[in-house]
Amino acid sequence: MRAPFPLALRIGSDIIATNRILCPLKPDSKRLNRLAARFLHDKELDDLNRRFPDWRNPELQVESKRRNVATWLAGRWAAKEAAKKAWDATLLSFRDLRVETEIGGAVHIICDTGIQPDDESYNRVTEQVAQVSISHDGDYTIAAVIATPLHQDIKAELGTRRSEAEAKVVNQYAVLQDKRHTILSKMVQKFNDPSRYEQDPRWAAVDAYTSTHLLAPERNPHHEALEFAYSNSVAKGLPDIASYPAQGKFLSIQVQITGAKNILEVGTLGGYSAIWMAYGAGLETHITTIEVDAHHKEVAEENIARAGLSAQITVLLGRGVDVLPTLVEEVKAGKQAPFDFVFIDADKQNNLAYFDLALQMVKPRTCIYVDNVVRRGRLVDETAIKEDPRISGTRALIEAVGKNDKVDAVVIQTCSEKNYDGFMLCVAK
Numbered sequence: 001m002r003a004p005f006p007l008a009l010r011i012g013s014d015i016i017a018t019n020r021i022l023c024p025l026k027p028d029s030k031r032l033n034r035l036a037a038r039f040l041h042d043k044e045l046d047d048l049n050r051r052f053p054d055w056r057n058p059e060l061q062v063e064s065k066r067r068n069v070a071t072w073l074a075g076r077w078a079a080k081e082a083a084k085k086a087w088d089a090t091l092l093s094f095r096d097l098r099v100e101t102e103i104g105g106a107v108h109i110i111c112d113t114g115i116q117p118d119d120e121s122y123n124r125v126t127e128q129v130a131q132v133s134i135s136h137d138g139d140y141t142i143a144a145v146i147a148t149p150l151h152q153d154i155k156a157e158l159g160t161r162r163s164e165a166e167a168k169v170v171n172q173y174a175v176l177q178d179k180r181h182t183i184l185s186k187m188v189q190k191f192n193d194p195s196r197y198e199q200d201p202r203w204a205a206v207d208a209y210t211s212t213h214l215l216a217p218e219r220n221p222h223h224e225a226l227e228f229a230y231s232n233s234v235a236k237g238l239p240d241i242a243s244y245p246a247q248g249k250f251l252s253i254q255v256q257i258t259g260a261k262n263i264l265e266v267g268t269l270g271g272y273s274a275i276w277m278a279y280g281a282g283l284e285t286h287i288t289t290i291e292v293d294a295h296h297k298e299v300a301e302e303n304i305a306r307a308g309l310s311a312q313i314t315v316l317l318g319r320g321v322d323v324l325p326t327l328v329e330e331v332k333a334g335k336q337a338p339f340d341f342v343f344i345d346a347d348k349q350n351n352l353a354y355f356d357l358a359l360q361m362v363k364p365r366t367c368i369y370v371d372n373v374v375r376r377g378r379l380v381d382e383t384a385i386k387e388d389p390r391i392s393g394t395r396a397l398i399e400a401v402g403k404n405d406k407v408d409a410v411v412i413q414t415c416s417e418k419n420y421d422g423f424m425l426c427v428a429k
């Protein structure tokens with residue numbers, strides 16, 4: 001028989017490299033502000049302001065000062081991770097926890113529900129303390145927490161909040177869906193051909209459900225910038241033809257898988273897909289995106305600036321068939337690095353031209369992704385083949401790629417909130 005551990009004690013520990021905090025601190029102070037606002041409790045923000053009055057302006061600080069701020073933040077981060085492990089990571093968020101240093105120097109970590117004593121729930125337990133130890137050595141910070149299990153009052157409060165937050169996300173998504181459906185119905189009226197927009201409600205419902213869990217706004221630090229890019233584009237009169245959120249995330253994940261450092265996009269619109277890719281790619285990656293419409297370019301640049309990505313994304317104005325050959329020359333002359341991820345999403349009649357030009361400036365094993373190749377099945381519709389240059393352009397691409405020994409490719413059909421479509425995924429050999 002095994003004797004159980006006799007004490008109702010739980011431990012948690014965490015280690016973090018200070019450089020992980022220092023990195024966002026260097027090039028862009030806005031990122032640091034966002035990071036601090038995301039994980040520090042308000043009282044910890046006050047502590048930080050007191051200790052490092054100019055921390056919000058790292059450009060003014062010398063390297064050693066920046067490192068001190070990063071080390072302080074790393075201590076808070078590690079302590080909170082350790083506390084989540086000791087208590088209940090599924091219930092707790094970083095901002096429910098705060099590290100507190102007493103006047104004598106003793107350090108505690110507190111699970112703080114934020115309920116004030118003058119609140120009617122004052123007779124319930126609203127805060128719980130655990131012991132924490134934080135140590136720094138060179139580039140690393142380590143924290144260990146020892147705690148008794150979370151009090152039932154706190155568990156109940158956090159559980160209620162979690163359900164409310166989940167309901168809010170579902171609600172936010174429903175509002176977004178409504179907005180999209182209104183735009184879609186306007187398009188249907190405009191073209192007076194509802195059959196072109198038929199949509200099985202299950203597709204949007206599945207997107208709504210999965211997005212609630214996998215694209216939850218509170219878990220996506222870039223949610224606000226992406227939502228701004230989408231809404232601002234529609235508000236400024238751009239057509240509602242950007243990638244949808246799950247597709248944006250798919251692109252971002254592709255970029256992470258391939259480790260792309262130099263991305264090419266044809267068809268910027270309001271920069272929505274470019275922003276998703278840039279967030280997936282990391283700070284050292286660059287995206288060149290081509291847009292023929294000057295107003296689209298202007299709105300895209302506004303959205304990109306708002307996302308803090310102006311240094312990472314360059315929008316080139318012009319027709320793809322004119323701009324791409326100049327890029328090919330630059331790559332051949334060594335003035336421009338070859339691309340290692342390509343997203344083609346512009347005028348579909350030129351798909352093959354874009355593909356051929358892109359192929360001249362990519363590294364082996366580059367992923368080339370071409371969007372909207374199925375178009376509700378019109379890819380194989382006899383009338384569309386004869387009358388719609390977007391369909392004949394896409395068929396020319398698929399047939400040429402099928403004969404090209406330098407690439408391997410597949411078309412995947414998709415159904416989603418944006419109806420029935422598909423993409424072609426190729427890899428350059």
Ligand SMILES: C[S@@+](CC[C@H](N)C(=O)[O-])C[C@H]1O[C@@H](n2cnc3c(N)ncnc32)[C@H](O)[C@@H]1O
Pocket residue numbers: 241242243266267268269270271272273274290291292293296318319320321345346347
């Ligand atoms: C489907 S939208 C791009 C959507 C964007 N990739 C996204 O997911 O957010 C296509 C864009 O290509 C642009 N475009 C159309 N013809 C073009 C051309 N010949 N050269 C470059 N861009 C073009 C359009 O103005 C439009 O902004």
